[in-house]
Amino acid sequence: MKPHKISLATAILLNLNIMIGSGILIGPGRMAAIAGSSSYLAWLVVAMLFLPIVLCTVQLSRMFPGAGGFYLYAKEGLNRTAGFVSGWLYVVGYTFALVVEFMALRQTLTVTFGDNWLTMHPHIFDALLIGLTTVLNLMTMKTLGRMLNALTITKIIPLIMGILVLPFVFKPSSLAVNSGELTALPYALPMAIFGYFGFEYCTSISHYIENSEKNAPRAILFGFLITALIYTLFNFSVLNIMGVNNLAEFGAPAFGDFVAWPIASMSVILKFLISIASILAIFAGANGMMNANSILLHSMAQEKLFYFSPMLAQLSKRGRPWVATLLQGIVAYILVSTITNLDYAFSLCNLGIFSAFILPFVSLFVIQNRRSVSIMQRIITVIALIIVTGLAIYSFYNFGDTMQQRLMGAVPLFAALFFGGLLLQKEY
Numbered sequence: 534m535k536p537h538k539i540s541l542a543t544a545i546l547l548n549l550n551i552m553i554g555s556g557i558l559i560g561p562g563r564m565a566a567i568a569g570s571s572s573y574l575a576w577l578v579v580a581m582l583f584l585p586i587v588l589c590t591v592q593l594s595r596m597f598p599g600a601g602g603f604y605l606y607a608k609e610g611l612n613r614t615a616g617f618v619s620g621w622l623y624v625v626g627y628t629f630a631l632v633v634e635f636m637a638l639r640q641t642l643t644v645t646f647g648d649n650w651l652t653m654h655p656h657i658f659d660a661l662l663i664g665l666t667t668v669l670n671l672m673t674m675k676t677l678g679r680m681l682n683a684l685t686i687t688k689i690i691p692l693i694m695g696i697l698v699l700p701f702v703f704k705p706s707s708l709a710v711n712s713g714e715l716t717a718l719p720y721a722l723p724m725a726i727f728g729y730f731g732f733e734y735c736t737s738i739s740h741y742i743e744n745s746e747k748n749a750p751r752a753i754l755f756g757f758l759i760t761a762l763i764y765t766l767f768n769f770s771v772l773n774i775m776g777v778n779n780l781a782e783f784g785a786p787a788f789g790d791f792v793a794w795p796i797a798s799m800s801v802i803l804k805f806l807i808s809i810a811s812i813l814a815i816f817a818g819a820n821g822m823m824n825a826n827s828i829l830l831h832s833m834a835q836e837k838l839f840y841f842s843p844m845l846a847q848l849s850k851r852g853r854p855w856v857a858t859l860l861q862g863i864v865a866y867i868l869v870s871t872i873t874n875l876d877y878a879f880s881l882c883n884l885g886i887f888s889a890f891i892l893p894f895v896s897l898f899v900i901q902n903r904r905s906v907s908i909m910q911r912i913i914t915v916i917a918l919i920i921v922t923g924l925a926i927y928s929f930y931n932f933g934d935t936m937q938q939r940l941m942g943a944v945p946l947f948a949a950l951f952f953g954g955l956l957l958q959k960e961y
Contacts, residue, residue: 539742545751546686547681547738548735548755549760551731551818551825552728557767560724562780575721576765578722579728583732590890591754593893595746602739621949621950626889627886629946638816639658641811642812656870659869666862667858671849671851695788726883731822732753735753774788774791823865828857839957872945877942884925
């Protein structure tokens with residue numbers, strides 16, 4: 534069945550949906566407590582850190598616009614096994630990211646609406662939430678895209694409102710940053726890193742995008758740059774609105790209380806919008822992650838990588854990879870019922886995702902050498918490879934203070950890789 538195609542605008546919004554989550558509402562307060570007036574610069578610093586990674590991903594998506602994403606990128610320059618490892622790591626990393634999203638959503642609903650029967654019975658809550666996410670991901674790509682785009686627009690409304698008041702609240706003194714704050718800035722960077730996860734979303738769905746050879750790379754780059762702009766301006770705006778101390782104490786969602794709105798009810802309306810945006814940000818992000826994972830699993834199954842590839846490669850009447858989607862839902866439920874520590878799930882997610890970038894970038898460097906591309910392009914690839922490797926090592930070290938703690942912490946990821954090796958069909 535010919536897949537439904539989506540436009541460039543829809544693809545960009547889908548990319549924004551994955552990146553713009555609750556982190557931009559939670560991060561500014563925590564970052565202000567660490568780096569004071571310089572905290573908004575963390576978004577720019579991380580964006581610059583990610584830029585070589587983004588540029589290399591854009592180049593790979595332009596070279597290989599078909600289905601397969603990270604599997605295809607590593608396979609083309611290296612071999613089938615390297616492609617499998619990269620694709621499998623990507624799926625595993627974002628499966629742990631799904632766990633983070635579902636756990637965060639349960640916590641957000643509890644904070645927003647208080648304890649209720651559902652949040653007090655997490656297994657039932659998780660089953661209903663994951664079930665709903667799975668059902669939504671069985672819709673056609675166009676229908677899912679429209680739904681996620683509507684959620685994306687809804688959840689960025691409070692951010693846009695915060696940015697629009699900047700000209701009226703701007704204080705020149707907010708640009709003054711002392712040396713102590715700049716010295717503390719690196720400690721605020723980890724909170725900004727998660728905000729850019731998912732920039733590569735369109736690599737998994739590129740074959741669903743109209744004129745994918747041109748539009749998939751554009752969606753990745755434009756989505757990333759728009760997100761970086763929104764993050765930086767919103768954080769800078771709330772610093773001007775609230776001041777460092779109030780932002781650190783009350784958090785960014787409280788910025789509406791510090792603005793003299795022309796309409797008295799605006800503060801109440803904004804509070805409601807921010808509460809809804811926080812919930813939608815996580816829910817929409819979870820849907821996007823499940824969609825990307827299911828499509829990549831299906832693409833790998835079409836390459837006959839798994840012993841059960843014929844089953845996994847099945848499409849529904851709507852053209853959706855229904856077996857891969859159901860499998861994602863089941864695995865996500867098992868993991869969210871097993872892992873209880875949000876920070877631990879976050880570390881597993883980081884390690885898996887950053888590791889998934891390594892082999893595609895090695896592959897890109899090999900291809901560049903074959904094609905005798907410019908020295909600058911190869912330098913950017915080497916820089917990107919160093920960055921993702923460094924971030925993967927950094928994520929590994931976050932598991933504990935000793936090597937034993939780190940190795941034990943990474944066991945679920947090692948187990949997933951071992952299990953993936955068992956599933957890999959050696960010949961086809």
